[in-house]
Amino acid sequence: MEHLRKYLVEFIGTFFLVFTVGLTAFAPVALPAHKVAIGFVLMVMVYAGGFVSGGHYNPAVSLAAAVRGALSWSQIAQYWIAQFLGGAAAAGLVMYFTASPEVEAGCPFGLMALIIGEFLFTYALCYVVLMTATSKATAGNSYYGLAIGSTVMVGAFVAGGVLCFGAFNPAVALGLWMLKSACLGSILITIATNLVAGALAALTYKLVVKED
Numbered sequence: 001m002e003h004l005r006k007y008l009v010e011f012i013g014t015f016f017l018v019f020t021v022g023l024t025a026f027a028p029v030a031l032p033a034h035k036v037a038i039g040f041v042l043m044v045m046v047y048a049g050g051f052v053s054g055g056h057y058n059p060a061v062s063l064a065a066a067v068r069g070a071l072s073w074s075q076i077a078q079y080w081i082a083q084f085l086g087g088a089a090a091a092g093l094v095m096y097f098t099a100s101p102e103v104e105a106g107c108p109f110g111l112m113a114l115i116i117g118e119f120l121f122t123y124a125l126c127y128v129v130l131m132t133a134t135s136k137a138t139a140g141n142s143y144y145g146l147a148i149g150s151t152v153m154v155g156a157f158v159a160g161g162v163l164c165f166g167a168f169n170p171a172v173a174l175g176l177w178m179l180k181s182a183c184l185g186s187i188l189i190t191i192a193t194n195l196v197a198g199a200l201a202a203l204t205y206k207l208v209v210k211e212d
Contacts, residue, residue: 043149060198117163121155
């Protein structure tokens with residue numbers, strides 16, 4: 001039952017994150033407030049569910065936590081399933097509400113720009129999660145949710161729509177593909193980049209933090 005609670009929390013948090021991303025993507029006019037909303041919904045969900053599941057809402061973060069030793073490898077598949085299901089459910093609901101026309105998904109970003117943008121900010125996100133939410137030195141702090149959500153907000157402002165899709169999260173990437181906002185090839189590259197960045201962030205954490 002304890003593990004089921006964790007998976008449910010991960011489903012809910014990922015759902016609200018992808019739902020926010022999806023609705024803002026289909027807004028008639030793109031506004032800076034949309035990117036703020038994405039960062040802040042993640043912050044709220046981290047505060048809400050962090051004490052239950054760790055508040056990952058992101059398969060790359062879960063992988064980073066497993067490599068770091070903060071999440072059991074026996075649970076990572078269930079975390080990923082919950083996160084991808086949450087993202088897919090949110091994308092389906094956005095499609096229902098927006099009734100988006102059938103258009104060919106685009107691949108608007110160059111390969112290197114896509115990889116660099118997604119890598120840098122997924123790495124930053126996972127690094128911040130590990131440093132603020134899993135380290136003994138920062139245990140019990142009250143700022144980790146703000147730090148994590150703000151990291152995504154910065155990435156959305158800096159790289160989202162400029163270098164890359166600004167997913168920084170394989171579950172979000174899946175949702176973008178389902179919403180026909182990106183071509184499959186770009187999404188597969190995004191997902192792979194996100195996961196590699198999460199693993200490297202965990203290795204960095206192990207290098208810079210001496211504990212356990």
